[in-house]
Amino acid sequence: MGNIGFIGYGNMGSVLLKSMLSAGVIDPKQLIVSNRTASKLDSLKSSYPEIQISGNNQDVAGKCSLIFLCVGTLQVKSVLSDIVRDLSRDAHMVFISAGLEIASIEKVYDGAITRIIPTLLSEVNEGVTLVCHNAKVTESEKQNLDKMLRQIGKTKNIHESQFEVGSDFTSCAPGLIASICDQLIRAGIEKGEFSYEEATTMLLHSLYGTSKLLLQNKETFGGLIQRVAAKGGATEGGVNILEKHLPEIFEKVFDITIRRTDIRKQKTRLDFSS
Numbered sequence: 001m002g003n004i005g006f007i008g009y010g011n012m013g014s015v016l017l018k019s020m021l022s023a024g025v026i027d028p029k030q031l032i033v034s035n036r037t038a039s040k041l042d043s044l045k046s047s048y049p050e051i052q053i054s055g056n057n058q059d060v061a062g063k064c065s066l067i068f069l070c071v072g073t074l075q076v077k078s079v080l081s082d083i084v085r086d087l088s089r090d091a092h093m094v095f096i097s098a099g100l101e102i103a104s105i106e107k108v109y110d111g112a113i114t115r116i117i118p119t120l121l122s123e124v125n126e127g128v129t130l131v132c133h134n135a136k137v138t139e140s141e142k143q144n145l146d147k148m149l150r151q152i153g154k155t156k157n158i159h160e161s162q163f164e165v166g167s168d169f170t171s172c173a174p175g176l177i178a179s180i181c182d183q184l185i186r187a188g189i190e191k192g193e194f195s196y197e198e199a200t201t202m203l204l205h206s207l208y209g210t211s212k213l214l215l216q217n218k219e220t221f222g223g224l225i226q227r228v229a230a231k232g233g234a235t236e237g238g239v240n241i242l243e244k245h246l247p248e249i250f251e252k253v254f255d256i257t258i259r260r261t262d263i264r265k266q267k268t269r270l271d272f273s274s
């Protein structure tokens with residue numbers, strides 16, 4: 001395999017890159033990385049001296065056969081326009097931006113393109129990366145990328161039209177779950193004598209154990225509720241309240257996450273058609 005390039009080393013680019021390096025998926029000698037603020041790459045270079053740090057994106061594009069484009073959604077067009085002449089004919093471009101469609105990228109680059117929605121959970125080799133390829137991605141490129149991503153979590157190939165809803169279950173999920181847990185803890189500590197930290201530790205272990213139980217035993221959420229919520233008991237009372245009020249809240253959550261991505265999608269469509 002040829003060189004692998006990363007353009008953009010922010011929140012998500014650094015998670016992807018560092019997770020792949022820790023998992024041994026990428027040989028540091030194959031890597032060429034660029035970032036607008038070069039100093040952000042200093043610690044990466046001191047951990048992996050063999051990595052090539054480049055001062056310009058064209059250099060990364062010209063030397064790599066697989067390129068991860070990890071700049072912000074609104075920066076993609078200008079970065080892509082700058083590097084497109086340097087890309088080799090068979091370069092495989094992987095981009096991670098929410099609210100930016102493959103069809104827009106195809107207006108600038110007429111080659112193999114994969115859109116992924118990564119997750120922060122890759123930092124601990126967990127979570128699901130959503131994947132969608134264009135028609136120019138070869139079977140071997142698909143397998144190669146899948147092999148890399150499966151070392152840092154799970155992958156799921158989906159139709160691009162499902163990225164918005166899918167992201168709520170994968171990429172947004174850590175934030176949504178953290179918010180739900182934070183609210184649960186805040187309400188709970190008002191009723192007892194636990195500190196926020198004590199309650200957090202208890203709930204985190206419950207959360208981890210619940211995931212483990214569901215995944216290992218292949219139990220359903222409904223089945224688990226039935227096992228825990230004895231008729232007339234405390235859990236059943238709590239579950240009844242949640243089932244009464246949460247559907248409306250979650251409908252609003254999906255409405256807003258989908259709407260915000262749609263607004264960004266409209267903007268990027270306009271941007272790429274001009």
Ligand SMILES: NC(=O)c1ccc[n+]([C@@H]2O[C@H](COP(=O)([O-])OP(=O)(O)OC[C@H]3O[C@@H](n4cnc5c(N)ncnc54)[C@H](OP(=O)(O)O)[C@@H]3O)[C@@H](O)[C@H]2O)c1
Pocket residue numbers: 007008009010011012013034035036037040057070071072073074075079096097098099117118119120171
């Ligand atoms: N964060 C998440 O959990 C998440 C999850 C899924 C998808 N995404 C998607 O990932 C993309 C990046 O998000 P992020 O949170 O990682 O953003 P971010 O932290 O702002 O990272 C963007 C990086 O791109 C660099 N950059 C900008 N313009 C550049 C240029 N011309 N040349 C080279 N590097 C350039 C920035 O450099 P500087 O150091 O100079 O700012 C920054 O390091 C977004 O499109 C987002 O939709 C994010």
